[in-house]
Amino acid sequence: MAHEHKLEIFRGLVKFKSNTQKIWGVLIFLTIVTVVEVALGIFKPEALMAQFLGMKILNWIFIILTLVKAYYITWDFMHMRDEVKALRRMVVWTAIFLILYLLFILLQEGGYIESIYTSGYVKRDF
Protein backbone atom coordinates (compact mmCIF):
# COMPACT_ATOMS: atom_id res chain seq x y z
CA MET A 1 0.00 0.00 0.00
CA ALA A 2 1.29 3.36 -0.99
CA HIS A 3 1.33 5.97 1.71
CA GLU A 4 1.78 8.99 -0.48
CA HIS A 5 -0.56 11.81 0.36
CA LYS A 6 -1.57 14.72 -1.76
CA LEU A 7 -0.70 17.66 0.41
CA GLU A 8 -2.51 20.49 -1.32
CA ILE A 9 -5.87 21.87 -0.34
CA PHE A 10 -7.95 24.68 -1.90
CA ARG A 11 -6.85 23.54 -5.36
CA GLY A 12 -3.18 24.06 -4.63
CA LEU A 13 -3.56 27.42 -2.89
CA VAL A 14 -2.27 25.98 0.38
CA LYS A 15 0.40 23.30 0.34
CA PHE A 16 1.52 21.51 3.47
CA LYS A 17 4.91 20.01 4.20
CA SER A 18 3.69 16.81 5.82
CA ASN A 19 0.47 14.86 6.28
CA THR A 20 0.35 15.73 9.98
CA GLN A 21 0.58 19.39 9.16
CA LYS A 22 -2.23 19.07 6.64
CA ILE A 23 -4.45 17.44 9.29
CA TRP A 24 -3.99 20.37 11.67
CA GLY A 25 -4.53 22.81 8.83
CA VAL A 26 -7.83 21.17 7.94
CA LEU A 27 -8.86 21.17 11.62
CA ILE A 28 -8.29 24.93 11.80
CA PHE A 29 -10.34 25.42 8.65
CA LEU A 30 -13.22 23.23 9.93
CA THR A 31 -13.20 25.06 13.28
CA ILE A 32 -13.45 28.43 11.56
CA VAL A 33 -16.39 27.22 9.47
CA THR A 34 -18.18 25.87 12.57
CA VAL A 35 -17.62 29.12 14.48
CA VAL A 36 -19.02 31.11 11.55
CA GLU A 37 -22.08 28.81 11.44
CA VAL A 38 -22.77 29.17 15.16
CA ALA A 39 -22.25 32.94 15.06
CA LEU A 40 -24.68 33.28 12.14
CA GLY A 41 -27.14 31.00 13.93
CA ILE A 42 -27.08 33.13 17.07
CA PHE A 43 -27.08 36.62 15.54
CA LYS A 44 -29.24 35.85 12.48
CA PRO A 45 -28.35 38.98 10.47
CA GLU A 46 -31.49 40.67 9.15
CA ALA A 47 -30.02 40.93 5.64
CA LEU A 48 -29.83 37.14 5.34
CA MET A 49 -33.47 36.51 6.22
CA ALA A 50 -34.74 37.24 2.71
CA GLN A 51 -36.20 34.36 0.74
CA PHE A 52 -34.19 32.83 -2.06
CA LEU A 53 -35.28 29.74 -4.03
CA GLY A 54 -37.90 28.82 -1.45
CA MET A 55 -35.64 29.15 1.59
CA LYS A 56 -33.98 31.86 3.65
CA ILE A 57 -30.54 32.91 2.36
CA LEU A 58 -29.19 32.08 5.83
CA ASN A 59 -30.35 28.47 5.47
CA TRP A 60 -28.68 28.20 2.09
CA ILE A 61 -25.44 29.47 3.64
CA PHE A 62 -25.72 26.82 6.39
CA ILE A 63 -26.24 24.06 3.84
CA ILE A 64 -23.35 25.19 1.66
CA LEU A 65 -21.00 25.48 4.65
CA THR A 66 -22.08 21.99 5.75
CA LEU A 67 -21.23 20.57 2.34
CA VAL A 68 -17.86 22.33 2.48
CA LYS A 69 -17.17 20.70 5.86
CA ALA A 70 -18.32 17.32 4.57
CA TYR A 71 -15.96 17.68 1.60
CA TYR A 72 -12.91 18.30 3.76
CA ILE A 73 -13.78 15.55 6.23
CA THR A 74 -14.17 13.03 3.41
CA TRP A 75 -11.27 14.23 1.29
CA ASP A 76 -8.64 14.79 3.97
CA PHE A 77 -9.66 12.84 7.07
CA MET A 78 -10.98 9.84 5.17
CA HIS A 79 -8.17 10.18 2.58
CA MET A 80 -10.57 10.25 -0.36
CA ARG A 81 -8.09 12.64 -2.00
CA ASP A 82 -5.58 9.77 -2.20
CA GLU A 83 -7.93 7.12 -3.60
CA VAL A 84 -8.22 6.36 -7.31
CA LYS A 85 -10.89 8.14 -9.32
CA ALA A 86 -13.03 5.03 -9.79
CA LEU A 87 -13.43 4.36 -6.07
CA ARG A 88 -14.05 8.03 -5.37
CA ARG A 89 -16.80 8.32 -7.97
CA MET A 90 -18.37 5.02 -6.99
CA VAL A 91 -18.79 6.17 -3.42
CA VAL A 92 -19.52 9.86 -3.85
CA TRP A 93 -21.78 9.98 -6.90
CA THR A 94 -23.90 7.00 -5.84
CA ALA A 95 -24.63 8.64 -2.51
CA ILE A 96 -25.18 12.11 -3.94
CA PHE A 97 -27.50 10.92 -6.69
CA LEU A 98 -29.69 8.81 -4.40
CA ILE A 99 -29.82 11.43 -1.67
CA LEU A 100 -30.83 14.22 -4.06
CA TYR A 101 -33.55 12.01 -5.49
CA LEU A 102 -34.91 11.13 -2.04
CA LEU A 103 -34.79 14.75 -0.90
CA PHE A 104 -36.60 15.97 -3.99
CA ILE A 105 -39.43 13.48 -3.59
CA LEU A 106 -39.96 13.92 0.14
CA LEU A 107 -39.64 17.70 0.25
CA GLN A 108 -41.95 18.10 -2.74
CA GLU A 109 -44.55 15.91 -1.06
CA GLY A 110 -44.16 17.73 2.28
CA GLY A 111 -44.72 21.06 0.57
CA TYR A 112 -47.81 19.71 -1.17
CA ILE A 113 -49.37 18.48 2.08
CA GLU A 114 -48.62 21.85 3.64
CA SER A 115 -50.50 23.55 0.83
CA ILE A 116 -53.49 21.31 1.48
CA TYR A 117 -53.46 22.31 5.15
CA THR A 118 -53.14 26.03 4.48
CA SER A 119 -55.78 26.17 1.77
CA GLY A 120 -58.20 25.22 4.52
CA TYR A 121 -59.42 21.79 3.55
CA VAL A 122 -58.12 20.31 6.77
CA LYS A 123 -58.73 22.05 10.07
CA ARG A 124 -56.07 21.57 12.68
CA ASP A 125 -56.15 24.66 14.89
CA PHE A 126 -58.64 23.67 17.54
Added chain:
Amino acid sequence: MSTTVVNTGTEGKTWGGGNQPLKASYGKMMMWFFIVSDALTFSGFLAAYGFSRFKFIDSWPIADEVFTHFPFLHGVDAPMYYVAFMTFVLIMSSVTMVLAVDAGHHLNKGKVTIYMFLTIIGGLIFVGSQAWEWNTFIKGDYGAIQTKGGNILQFVDTDGNRVALRDFAIVDTHKERTQQERKNGLWFVSEGTLPTYTVEEVFNGLEANENVLVRTQIINEHGEKTVLSREASLKQIKENGKLVVEGANLHVNEYGSPLFADFFFFITGFHGFHVFSGVIINIIIFFNVILGTYERRGNYEMVEKVGLYWHFVDLVWVFVFTFFYLV
Protein backbone atom coordinates in the same frame (compact mmCIF):
# COMPACT_ATOMS: atom_id res chain seq x y z
CA MET B 1 -9.70 -35.61 -19.75
CA SER B 2 -6.48 -34.57 -21.21
CA THR B 3 -8.05 -31.72 -23.17
CA THR B 4 -9.02 -29.71 -20.06
CA VAL B 5 -7.91 -26.15 -20.46
CA VAL B 6 -5.71 -25.16 -17.54
CA ASN B 7 -4.58 -21.95 -19.10
CA THR B 8 -6.99 -19.27 -20.25
CA GLY B 9 -4.43 -17.28 -22.10
CA THR B 10 -5.67 -14.07 -20.51
CA GLU B 11 -3.12 -13.70 -17.71
CA GLY B 12 -1.84 -10.21 -17.37
CA LYS B 13 -4.70 -8.82 -19.43
CA THR B 14 -7.35 -6.51 -17.99
CA TRP B 15 -10.03 -9.17 -17.61
CA GLY B 16 -7.66 -11.95 -16.65
CA GLY B 17 -8.32 -11.45 -12.97
CA GLY B 18 -5.89 -10.78 -10.22
CA ASN B 19 -5.63 -7.04 -10.73
CA GLN B 20 -6.98 -4.40 -8.36
CA PRO B 21 -8.40 -1.52 -10.35
CA LEU B 22 -9.41 0.39 -7.22
CA LYS B 23 -6.01 -0.04 -5.57
CA ALA B 24 -7.74 -0.56 -2.23
CA SER B 25 -7.73 -3.68 -0.09
CA TYR B 26 -10.90 -5.74 0.19
CA GLY B 27 -11.52 -4.62 3.78
CA LYS B 28 -11.17 -0.94 3.06
CA MET B 29 -13.40 -1.11 0.02
CA MET B 30 -16.10 -2.95 1.95
CA MET B 31 -15.90 -0.33 4.68
CA TRP B 32 -16.48 2.32 2.03
CA PHE B 33 -19.49 0.48 0.66
CA PHE B 34 -20.90 0.02 4.15
CA ILE B 35 -20.47 3.75 4.69
CA VAL B 36 -22.39 4.51 1.50
CA SER B 37 -25.31 2.36 2.61
CA ASP B 38 -25.25 3.80 6.12
CA ALA B 39 -25.17 7.30 4.66
CA LEU B 40 -28.36 6.45 2.80
CA THR B 41 -30.01 5.29 6.02
CA PHE B 42 -29.15 8.56 7.70
CA SER B 43 -30.35 10.56 4.71
CA GLY B 44 -33.59 8.62 4.89
CA PHE B 45 -34.03 9.87 8.46
CA LEU B 46 -33.02 13.43 7.66
CA ALA B 47 -35.15 13.57 4.53
CA ALA B 48 -38.14 12.32 6.55
CA TYR B 49 -37.41 15.09 9.03
CA GLY B 50 -37.40 17.55 6.13
CA PHE B 51 -40.71 16.12 4.93
CA SER B 52 -42.40 16.66 8.29
CA ARG B 53 -40.87 20.08 8.60
CA PHE B 54 -42.09 21.20 5.19
CA LYS B 55 -45.48 19.79 6.09
CA PHE B 56 -45.65 21.94 9.25
CA ILE B 57 -43.48 24.75 7.94
CA ASP B 58 -45.53 27.46 9.66
CA SER B 59 -45.62 25.85 13.10
CA TRP B 60 -42.35 23.93 13.54
CA PRO B 61 -40.46 24.57 16.82
CA ILE B 62 -37.53 27.00 16.59
CA ALA B 63 -34.38 25.11 17.59
CA ASP B 64 -32.67 28.06 19.33
CA GLU B 65 -35.61 28.23 21.72
CA VAL B 66 -35.50 24.52 22.47
CA PHE B 67 -31.79 23.90 23.07
CA THR B 68 -30.84 26.78 25.33
CA HIS B 69 -29.12 25.02 28.20
CA PHE B 70 -25.49 24.64 29.11
CA PRO B 71 -24.30 22.34 31.92
CA PHE B 72 -23.68 24.14 35.24
CA LEU B 73 -25.16 27.37 33.90
CA HIS B 74 -28.68 27.49 35.23
CA GLY B 75 -31.11 30.06 33.95
CA VAL B 76 -28.60 31.34 31.39
CA ASP B 77 -29.92 31.56 27.86
CA ALA B 78 -27.18 29.87 25.82
CA PRO B 79 -28.64 28.78 22.49
CA MET B 80 -26.55 26.19 20.67
CA TYR B 81 -23.29 26.78 22.51
CA TYR B 82 -23.36 23.30 23.93
CA VAL B 83 -24.05 21.63 20.58
CA ALA B 84 -21.26 23.69 19.06
CA PHE B 85 -19.00 22.36 21.79
CA MET B 86 -20.12 18.79 21.03
CA THR B 87 -19.42 19.33 17.33
CA PHE B 88 -15.96 20.55 18.17
CA VAL B 89 -15.28 17.55 20.42
CA LEU B 90 -16.26 15.17 17.63
CA ILE B 91 -14.15 16.96 15.00
CA MET B 92 -11.26 16.95 17.47
CA SER B 93 -11.58 13.19 18.01
CA SER B 94 -11.66 12.79 14.25
CA VAL B 95 -8.33 14.61 14.12
CA THR B 96 -6.72 12.38 16.74
CA MET B 97 -8.06 9.39 14.78
CA VAL B 98 -6.48 10.54 11.53
CA LEU B 99 -3.24 11.22 13.43
CA ALA B 100 -3.39 7.63 14.70
CA VAL B 101 -3.80 6.41 11.11
CA ASP B 102 -0.84 8.54 10.07
CA ALA B 103 1.28 7.18 12.92
CA GLY B 104 0.22 3.69 11.83
CA HIS B 105 1.64 4.34 8.37
CA HIS B 106 4.96 5.06 10.04
CA LEU B 107 4.57 1.89 12.15
CA ASN B 108 4.92 3.97 15.28
CA LYS B 109 3.16 1.88 17.92
CA GLY B 110 3.56 4.37 20.78
CA LYS B 111 1.93 7.22 18.90
CA VAL B 112 -0.91 5.06 17.58
CA THR B 113 -1.67 4.02 21.17
CA ILE B 114 -1.80 7.59 22.45
CA TYR B 115 -3.93 8.90 19.60
CA MET B 116 -6.34 5.96 19.78
CA PHE B 117 -6.72 6.62 23.50
CA LEU B 118 -7.49 10.30 22.90
CA THR B 119 -10.02 9.35 20.22
CA ILE B 120 -11.84 7.07 22.66
CA ILE B 121 -11.92 9.82 25.29
CA GLY B 122 -13.36 12.26 22.74
CA GLY B 123 -16.05 9.74 21.79
CA LEU B 124 -16.98 9.19 25.43
CA ILE B 125 -17.27 12.94 26.06
CA PHE B 126 -19.56 13.20 23.05
CA VAL B 127 -21.83 10.33 24.10
CA GLY B 128 -21.98 11.75 27.63
CA SER B 129 -22.93 15.17 26.28
CA GLN B 130 -25.66 13.63 24.22
CA ALA B 131 -27.03 11.83 27.27
CA TRP B 132 -27.13 15.17 29.09
CA GLU B 133 -28.84 16.80 26.13
CA TRP B 134 -31.50 14.07 26.06
CA ASN B 135 -32.06 14.38 29.79
CA THR B 136 -32.59 18.14 29.54
CA PHE B 137 -34.89 17.72 26.57
CA ILE B 138 -37.01 15.00 28.22
CA LYS B 139 -37.35 16.88 31.49
CA GLY B 140 -38.34 20.12 29.81
CA ASP B 141 -38.32 23.51 31.40
CA TYR B 142 -41.40 25.71 31.06
CA GLY B 143 -44.28 23.31 30.48
CA ALA B 144 -47.18 23.94 28.10
CA ILE B 145 -50.83 23.13 27.42
CA GLN B 146 -51.89 20.87 24.60
CA THR B 147 -55.18 21.59 22.85
CA LYS B 148 -57.79 19.14 21.63
CA GLY B 149 -56.27 19.39 18.16
CA GLY B 150 -52.83 18.48 19.50
CA ASN B 151 -51.38 22.00 19.25
CA ILE B 152 -49.07 23.36 21.93
CA LEU B 153 -49.82 26.59 23.81
CA GLN B 154 -46.89 28.10 25.69
CA PHE B 155 -46.85 31.05 28.08
CA VAL B 156 -44.99 34.34 27.86
CA ASP B 157 -45.05 37.60 29.80
CA THR B 158 -45.87 40.93 28.18
CA ASP B 159 -42.20 41.42 27.19
CA GLY B 160 -42.23 38.12 25.30
CA ASN B 161 -40.07 36.18 27.81
CA ARG B 162 -41.10 32.60 28.48
CA VAL B 163 -42.97 31.91 31.72
CA ALA B 164 -42.93 28.49 33.36
CA LEU B 165 -46.13 26.87 34.62
CA ARG B 166 -44.67 26.67 38.14
CA ASP B 167 -44.41 30.49 38.22
CA PHE B 168 -48.09 31.23 37.87
CA ALA B 169 -50.28 28.12 38.21
CA ILE B 170 -52.44 28.23 41.34
CA VAL B 171 -52.29 24.85 43.03
CA ASP B 172 -55.64 23.52 44.17
CA THR B 173 -54.95 21.97 47.55
CA HIS B 174 -58.21 20.03 47.53
CA LYS B 175 -57.35 18.20 44.32
CA GLU B 176 -58.77 14.67 44.37
CA ARG B 177 -57.24 13.24 41.21
CA THR B 178 -54.47 10.69 41.89
CA GLN B 179 -52.48 8.51 39.57
CA GLN B 180 -54.32 5.35 38.59
CA GLU B 181 -52.27 2.32 39.60
CA ARG B 182 -52.79 -1.36 38.98
CA LYS B 183 -53.83 -1.92 42.58
CA ASN B 184 -56.52 0.76 42.95
CA GLY B 185 -59.54 1.94 41.00
CA LEU B 186 -59.90 -0.20 37.93
CA TRP B 187 -57.78 -3.24 38.69
CA PHE B 188 -54.77 -4.12 36.53
CA VAL B 189 -55.09 -0.83 34.70
CA SER B 190 -52.49 1.86 35.20
CA GLU B 191 -51.57 5.20 33.66
CA GLY B 192 -48.44 7.28 33.28
CA THR B 193 -47.22 9.91 35.70
CA LEU B 194 -49.69 12.77 36.04
CA PRO B 195 -48.47 16.27 35.20
CA THR B 196 -47.72 18.50 38.19
CA TYR B 197 -50.68 20.75 37.43
CA THR B 198 -54.13 20.31 35.96
CA VAL B 199 -55.43 22.45 33.10
CA GLU B 200 -57.82 24.08 35.55
CA GLU B 201 -55.01 25.14 37.88
CA VAL B 202 -53.13 26.64 34.96
CA PHE B 203 -56.26 28.47 33.82
CA ASN B 204 -56.85 29.89 37.30
CA GLY B 205 -53.25 31.05 37.41
CA LEU B 206 -53.57 32.65 34.00
CA GLU B 207 -56.71 34.45 35.09
CA ALA B 208 -55.02 35.80 38.22
CA ASN B 209 -51.84 36.97 36.46
CA GLU B 210 -52.64 39.91 34.20
CA ASN B 211 -49.25 39.93 32.52
CA VAL B 212 -49.20 36.31 31.30
CA LEU B 213 -50.15 35.64 27.68
CA VAL B 214 -50.48 32.54 25.50
CA ARG B 215 -48.07 31.92 22.67
CA THR B 216 -49.18 29.59 19.87
CA GLN B 217 -47.11 27.43 17.53
CA ILE B 218 -47.85 29.54 14.49
CA ILE B 219 -44.83 31.40 13.13
CA ASN B 220 -45.63 34.95 11.98
CA GLU B 221 -43.99 36.90 9.17
CA HIS B 222 -41.12 38.01 11.48
CA GLY B 223 -40.15 34.39 12.03
CA GLU B 224 -41.44 34.47 15.62
CA LYS B 225 -44.21 32.55 17.32
CA THR B 226 -47.56 34.37 17.53
CA VAL B 227 -48.56 35.79 20.93
CA LEU B 228 -52.29 36.05 21.59
CA SER B 229 -54.06 38.96 23.25
CA ARG B 230 -55.18 38.64 26.85
CA GLU B 231 -58.82 37.80 25.98
CA ALA B 232 -57.83 35.35 23.26
CA SER B 233 -55.36 33.70 25.66
CA LEU B 234 -57.99 33.06 28.31
CA LYS B 235 -60.46 31.87 25.67
CA GLN B 236 -57.98 29.45 24.09
CA ILE B 237 -57.04 27.78 27.38
CA LYS B 238 -60.63 27.62 28.62
CA GLU B 239 -62.16 26.24 25.44
CA ASN B 240 -59.39 24.14 23.93
CA GLY B 241 -56.91 23.33 26.70
CA LYS B 242 -56.92 19.61 27.28
CA LEU B 243 -53.62 18.40 28.69
CA VAL B 244 -50.69 19.81 30.64
CA VAL B 245 -47.41 18.82 29.01
CA GLU B 246 -44.07 18.94 30.78
CA GLY B 247 -40.99 17.94 28.84
CA ALA B 248 -41.08 15.60 25.87
CA ASN B 249 -41.57 11.96 24.99
CA LEU B 250 -42.72 10.07 21.92
CA HIS B 251 -46.36 11.14 22.43
CA VAL B 252 -46.28 14.74 23.58
CA ASN B 253 -43.75 17.53 23.46
CA GLU B 254 -43.86 20.87 25.25
CA TYR B 255 -41.72 22.53 22.58
CA GLY B 256 -44.25 22.11 19.77
CA SER B 257 -45.12 19.39 17.28
CA PRO B 258 -44.67 15.89 18.78
CA LEU B 259 -42.94 14.93 15.52
CA PHE B 260 -40.07 17.23 16.45
CA ALA B 261 -39.39 15.17 19.57
CA ASP B 262 -39.83 11.89 17.68
CA PHE B 263 -37.24 12.87 15.10
CA PHE B 264 -34.94 14.26 17.77
CA PHE B 265 -34.97 10.93 19.59
CA PHE B 266 -34.61 8.82 16.45
CA ILE B 267 -31.96 10.81 14.61
CA THR B 268 -29.71 11.83 17.50
CA GLY B 269 -30.36 8.41 19.06
CA PHE B 270 -29.33 6.56 15.93
CA HIS B 271 -26.27 8.74 15.61
CA GLY B 272 -25.44 8.33 19.31
CA PHE B 273 -25.71 4.57 18.83
CA HIS B 274 -23.16 4.83 16.03
CA VAL B 275 -20.82 6.83 18.23
CA PHE B 276 -21.27 4.29 21.00
CA SER B 277 -20.47 1.33 18.75
CA GLY B 278 -17.58 3.34 17.30
CA VAL B 279 -16.17 3.76 20.79
CA ILE B 280 -16.50 0.02 21.44
CA ILE B 281 -14.74 -0.84 18.16
CA ASN B 282 -12.04 1.74 18.91
CA ILE B 283 -11.46 0.14 22.31
CA ILE B 284 -11.04 -3.29 20.70
CA ILE B 285 -8.55 -1.88 18.19
CA PHE B 286 -6.81 0.04 20.98
CA PHE B 287 -6.16 -3.17 22.88
CA ASN B 288 -5.00 -4.90 19.71
CA VAL B 289 -2.52 -2.08 19.19
CA ILE B 290 -1.25 -2.41 22.75
CA LEU B 291 -0.94 -6.20 22.41
CA GLY B 292 1.13 -5.66 19.27
CA THR B 293 -1.21 -7.51 16.90
CA TYR B 294 -0.70 -5.02 14.09
CA GLU B 295 2.99 -4.63 14.75
CA ARG B 296 3.40 -8.38 14.16
CA ARG B 297 1.14 -8.14 11.12
CA GLY B 298 3.40 -5.45 9.74
CA ASN B 299 0.64 -2.99 8.92
CA TYR B 300 -1.89 -0.89 10.76
CA GLU B 301 -4.66 -1.13 8.19
CA MET B 302 -7.25 -2.07 10.82
CA VAL B 303 -6.71 1.33 12.42
CA GLU B 304 -7.36 2.89 9.03
CA LYS B 305 -10.60 0.93 8.61
CA VAL B 306 -12.08 1.88 11.99
CA GLY B 307 -10.79 5.36 11.24
CA LEU B 308 -13.03 5.48 8.17
CA TYR B 309 -16.02 4.49 10.29
CA TRP B 310 -15.16 7.05 12.96
CA HIS B 311 -14.83 9.87 10.44
CA PHE B 312 -18.14 8.85 8.94
CA VAL B 313 -19.79 9.28 12.34
CA ASP B 314 -18.31 12.78 12.47
CA LEU B 315 -19.50 13.46 8.93
CA VAL B 316 -23.07 12.51 9.81
CA TRP B 317 -22.99 14.71 12.89
CA VAL B 318 -22.06 17.70 10.72
CA PHE B 319 -25.34 17.17 8.83
CA VAL B 320 -27.42 16.47 11.94
CA PHE B 321 -26.03 19.64 13.50
CA THR B 322 -27.04 21.71 10.48
CA PHE B 323 -30.50 20.29 9.93
CA PHE B 324 -31.53 19.91 13.54
CA TYR B 325 -29.97 22.90 15.21
CA LEU B 326 -29.14 25.54 12.63
CA VAL B 327 -31.56 25.54 9.73
